[in-house]
Amino acid sequence: MRYDVKARPNLRSRVRGKHFIHGWYERSWASELFSETHCHLTRLNQDALGRAIAQAQKSGIELVLNAGGDPESSKLAIQNAREHPVIKACVGLHPWNAGRYSDEVLERLRELVRHPQVVAVSEIGLDYVGRMSSEGKFVNEFADREIQRNAFREQLNIAKKSGLPVIVHDRTPGQEVLDILEEEGSVATGVAIHGFSKDSTYAKRCVDMGVYLSIGLRAISSQDNEALKEIVKQVPLSWLLTETDSQNPEGVLIVAKKIAELKGLSTEHVGLTTTQNLRKLIRQHAH
Numbered sequence: 001m002r003y004d005v006k007a008r009p010n011l012r013s014r015v016r017g018k019h020f021i022h023g024w025y026e027r028s029w030a031s032e033l034f035s036e037t038h039c040h041l042t043r044l045n046q047d048a049l050g051r052a053i054a055q056a057q058k059s060g061i062e063l064v065l066n067a068g069g070d071p072e073s074s075k076l077a078i079q080n081a082r083e084h085p086v087i088k089a090c091v092g093l094h095p096w097n098a099g100r101y102s103d104e105v106l107e108r109l110r111e112l113v114r115h116p117q118v119v120a121v122s123e124i125g126l127d128y129v130g131r132m133s134s135e136g137k138f139v140n141e142f143a144d145r146e147i148q149r150n151a152f153r154e155q156l157n158i159a160k161k162s163g164l165p166v167i168v169h170d171r172t173p174g175q176e177v178l179d180i181l182e183e184e185g186s187v188a189t190g191v192a193i194h195g196f197s198k199d200s201t202y203a204k205r206c207v208d209m210g211v212y213l214s215i216g217l218r219a220i221s222s223q224d225n226e227a228l229k230e231i232v233k234q235v236p237l238s239w240l241l242t243e244t245d246s247q248n249p250e251g252v253l254i255v256a257k258k259i260a261e262l263k264g265l266s267t268e269h270v271g272l273t274t275t276q277n278l279r280k281l282i283r284q285h286a287h
């Protein structure tokens with residue numbers, strides 16, 4: 001786990017500028033401080049992507065999972081990952097796009113998961129609330145529940161067969177998503193619930209099942225989030241991840257800071273542990 005500090009002088013000074021705590025690196029110096037479990041960089045043009053990644057790396061973020069939402073954006077996620085090694089790709093059909101579910105789409109996803117840059121199947125899941133329109137407005141419509149369930153289960157199978165974890169979108173009223181994950185045996189290859197916004201019973205079941213909770217920037221920063229704060233306090237840090245669900249991975253530093261405040265830990269410790277958690281989920285252990 002420990003890095004030879006002398007071998008990485010740039011990293012040491014780079015991190016010192018912003019988050020350095022005296023003596024900390026002596027105890028637990030590792031290759032990454034912070035990580036982004038779920039973001040959407042495929043919407044950025046090349047310049048904007050380069051800037052976002054440079055900024056993220058300057059802040060000590062060394063692992064960024066870039067989600068696809070359909071075959072086209074999944075392909076782009078892989079392309080982004082080829083250009084920037086800090087980025088890892090996720091491929092999947094988002095529940096908002098479940099209307100496009102077909103054998104052909106599944107076949108394309110099966111081909112895409114074979115790329116070496118792909119570390120998870122995402123963004124997949126169920127959504128019975130609504131979706132963001134292409135104009136960026138929230139619309140209260142969603143694809144037929146049965147189609148969503150089929151698309152979800154088929155993609156869980158793709159993940160299982162490829163030995164990949166899934167990062168799941170859940171906007172349903174109960175625990176249907178966890179029931180399906182259990183039925184499909186998905187925990188064996190790893191599961192995280194992204195943008196966690198469910199209740200404490202659900203959170204407890206996740207921990208019992210061995211499912212990670214990825215804490216999002218918007219939810220943890222909102223004023224009206226007492227229930228989520230309580231969950232973050234209760235759930236062991238070993239089951240938490242950080243994400244922005246945005247186009248700016250740097251925001252995970254704020255998530256780590258908020259988690260640290262709630263748990264009475266240092267931001268660096270939270271960053272390091274959640275990054276180790278993410279590495280474990282995607283089976284890329286730091287040496």
Ligand SMILES: [Zn+2]
Nearest residue numbers: 038067123245
């Ligand atoms: Zn997302």
